[in-house]
Amino acid sequence: MPKIKICGLSCPEDITYINEAKPDYCGFIIDVPKSRRNVSVSKVRELVQNLESQICPVGVFVNKDCGEVAQLLNEGTIQIAQLHGQEDEAYIKKLKSLTDHPVMKAFSIQEKKDLDAAAASSADLILLDHGKGGTGETFDWSLLEGWTKRPYFLAGGLNPENIPEAIQRIHPWGIDLSSAVEIDGKKDREKILQAVKTVRNFESSKYFSKNKIIYK
Ligand SMILES: O=C(O)c1ccccc1NCC(=O)[C@H](O)[C@H](O)COP(=O)(O)O
Numbered sequence: 001m002p003k004i005k006i007c008g009l010s011c012p013e014d015i016t017y018i019n020e021a022k023p024d025y026c027g028f029i030i031d032v033p034k035s036r037r038n039v040s041v042s043k044v045r046e047l048v049q050n051l052e053s054q055i056c057p058v059g060v061f062v063n064k065d066c067g068e069v070a071q072l073l074n075e076g077t078i079q080i081a082q083l084h085g086q087e088d089e090a091y092i093k094k095l096k097s098l099t100d101h102p103v104m105k106a107f108s109i110q111e112k113k114d115l116d117a118a119a120a121s122s123a124d125l126i127l128l129d130h131g132k133g134g135t136g137e138t139f140d141w142s143l144l145e146g147w148t149k150r151p152y153f154l155a156g157g158l159n160p161e162n163i164p165e166a167i168q169r170i171h172p173w174g175i176d177l178s179s180a181v182e183i184d185g186k187k188d189r190e191k192i193l194q195a196v197k198t199v200r201n202f203e204s205s206k207y208f209s210k211n212k213i214i215y216k
Pocket residue numbers: 006007008027029032035036037060061062084129132133134135136137155156157158176177178179180
């Protein structure tokens with residue numbers, strides 16, 4: 001069964017919805033003023049206090065100081081750092097030298113060669129997205145057909161309607177979504193529950209039991 005991450009949580013109500021829906025991961029956009037989902041470091045520290053322990057908190061950063069990211073990981077506020085800016089290999093290696101927590105690098109996928117960079121990354125996890133992040137737009141999934149170089153989170157314009165197609169067609173290790181579980185820019189309880197249910201339903205689906213899809 002693919003993992004599911006709901007991203008862009010910013011207030012106590014969002015935490016209540018997440019605790020009820022129980023995705024595997026949830027994401028906070030930390031110190032990214034351009035994002036409407038931006039939260040400060042102190043706000044994240046406050047919000048995660050009420051997060052159920054089985055849900056893994058991910059900090060999403062855009063070119064943030066490596067030491068500050070490591071501090072948030074090492075103090076236990078977040079468990080994974082998702083790098084969504086222009087962080088290069090040197091940055092990733094430096095961050096990994098400062099923490100034992102997993103580092104996830106996001107890649108904007110426009111052409112096949114973008115996948116080569118993702119495959120070669122020293123990050124522990126990769127996330128393949130449309131572009132800058134949180135845009136609600138998909139990219140050309142045909143680029144991923146038959147691509148088995150490493151497991152990946154698929155992101156960009158996912159919603160309960162296209163998640164089944166994504167899982168059956170390109171077999172992502174994880175599904176990440178944000179815009180589709182919002183109404184008027186706010187996270188919506190029903191939409192979050194529906195998205196998590198859509199992914200969980202795959203475990204017992206005809207497709208999976210008959211074809212025995214294996215996530216590498
Ligand atoms: O969500 C944002 O506002 C954001 C801003 C800056 C960098 C990354 C951002 N989001 C990262 C995510 O992991 C999103 O969940 C992912 O891009 C998918 O978003 P969506 O297409 O809205 O489902």
